[in-house]
Amino acid sequence: MDGDVLRDLVRRRAGLAAFVERDRAWRAAVDVVTRTFGDVAWIAELGSEDLDGGLVLRHLGGSRGSGLQGLQIPAGLGLTGKVFLQQRAEWVDDYFAASQITHTFDHHIDREGIRRLLAVPVMATGRVLGVLAVGARGDGVFGSIAADYAASVADEVSRAVAVADCARAARDAAVHAERSRMAAELHDSVGALLFSIGSGMATLVEAAGTDPILRARLRELQSHAAQASTALRDSLRALHASPTALELAVALRADCAAFADRAGIPAELVMLDDDLSLSPGRRPAVLSAVREALLNVEKHAGANGVVVTVSRHRAPERIVVAVTDDGCGISDDQPHGIGLTTTAETIERLGGRLTVTGDPDGRGTTWRIELPC
Structure with a gap:
C-alpha cells in the first residue's frame, strides 16, 4: 500500500x-x-x-x-x-x-x-x-x-x-549547550586575559612619566583592549542566546541594515537580554511590526538615527521591542495610519499591546510593543 x-x-x-x-x-x-x-x-x-x-x-x-x-x-x-x-x-x-x-x-x-x-x-x-x-x-x-x-x-x-x-x-538544545560551554571557556580564558592586559596598560600609563608619545601609545593600546573586551562580551551574549533568539536577532539586524541602506539613516540593534526566546508563530508578527515602525520613521520622522531594542521582562513574562528615533516627534492625538492600526490589531490578537509616544521635548518618537512569550 x-x-x-x-x-x-x-x-x-x-x-x-x-x-x-x-x-x-x-x-x-x-x-x-x-x-x-x-x-x-x-x-x-x-x-x-x-x-x-x-x-x-x-x-x-x-x-x-x-x-x-x-x-x-x-x-x-x-x-x-x-x-x-x-x-x-x-x-x-x-x-x-x-x-x-x-x-x-x-x-x-x-x-x-x-x-x-x-x-x-x-x-x-x-x-x-x-x-x-x-x-x-x-x-x-x-x-x-x-x-x-x-x-x-x-x-x-x-x-x-x-x-x-x-x-x-x-x-537545537544540543547546539545551545555546546555554545554555552564555548562561551564559558572564552569568558574564563580570553576574557580574563583581556582584563589583565587592560589593567596592565593602566599601570604602565601611570608609570610612563611625562613622555607624551609613550603615554599616547599606551592609551591607544588600552583603548584597543577595551574594544576587544566589548566585542568579546557581545560574542558571548550571542553564544548564550537560544537558537530562536538568534533567529530573531539575525532577522532584525538584517531589517536594520536594509533600512539604513534604503533611507540613509543609521539604525542600530541592541539585544538587552540573553534569553529572548519567542515562539515561531509570534516571530513573524514581531518582524512585520518592526518593519512597519521603520517604514514610518523613513516616511515621516526626518530622523538622523534609529535604535531598535529588544528585552525580556518578567512578571508577567513578555518580550518588549522598542524602535526609537530622534526625529520630529509625534503628538499624542495624531491619528494612526492604516499600517500602524493593522499592526496594533495583530499584536492585540496575540495578547500584546502597541504604544507610540513622542518625546516631551518633541525631539523623537518611541514605538513599543509588549508581547507575551
Whole structure:
C-alpha cells in the first residue's frame, strides 16, 4: 500500500530527522494521494500569526500552474478552511454547486480544472497542523472509503512531522549547550586575559612619566583592549542566546541594515537580554511590526538615527521591542495610519499591546510593543 512510504519514512528517520524532513514528510503525503486516487493535491500549513490563525498552501502535487502556491486561506473559507476550522474530513463531489462551503476560491479551483475535492485535517496531540486536500478533475464521487484512506495518510504524515519537530528541538538544545560551554571557556580564558592586559596598560600609563608619545601609545593600546573586551562580551551574549533568539536577532539586524541602506539613516540593534526566546508563530508578527515602525520613521520622522531594542521582562513574562528615533516627534492625538492600526490589531490578537509616544521635548518618537512569550 502507498501509505507504507510514509511509514517507512518515519521508521528510517526516527530520531534523526532534521527540519528539512518536515517538508519531505508533507511532500510524501501529497505524492501518495496523487498517485493513488487524485489528480491534484496540496498541504495547507498553519500560517504566521498575522494571518489570524489561517493557512498557507505550501506543498502541491499535480497542479497545472503556480496559482495555488502560497495561497492564503483564512479559517472557515473554502473547503480547506472549513475542514481546518471544524477539524473533520469533508468532501464535495460537485465543487461549484456545493452549498455547504464558501466559494471564495472558485477562480483558483476552476483554473486547475478541479471538479471534486476532499479534505482531511492533519492533527497531532489534538492540535491541527494543517489540511491535506485531494482534487479530481473528472466527474464521480469520493465517498467514505477515499476519506478514510486520506485520513490514514494524514495520520502517518502527522507522526513524521512530530518526529521531525522533536528532532529539531533536540538538535537545537544540543547546539545551545555546546555554545554555552564555548562561551564559558572564552569568558574564563580570553576574557580574563583581556582584563589583565587592560589593567596592565593602566599601570604602565601611570608609570610612563611625562613622555607624551609613550603615554599616547599606551592609551591607544588600552583603548584597543577595551574594544576587544566589548566585542568579546557581545560574542558571548550571542553564544548564550537560544537558537530562536538568534533567529530573531539575525532577522532584525538584517531589517536594520536594509533600512539604513534604503533611507540613509543609521539604525542600530541592541539585544538587552540573553534569553529572548519567542515562539515561531509570534516571530513573524514581531518582524512585520518592526518593519512597519521603520517604514514610518523613513516616511515621516526626518530622523538622523534609529535604535531598535529588544528585552525580556518578567512578571508577567513578555518580550518588549522598542524602535526609537530622534526625529520630529509625534503628538499624542495624531491619528494612526492604516499600517500602524493593522499592526496594533495583530499584536492585540496575540495578547500584546502597541504604544507610540513622542518625546516631551518633541525631539523623537518611541514605538513599543509588549508581547507575551
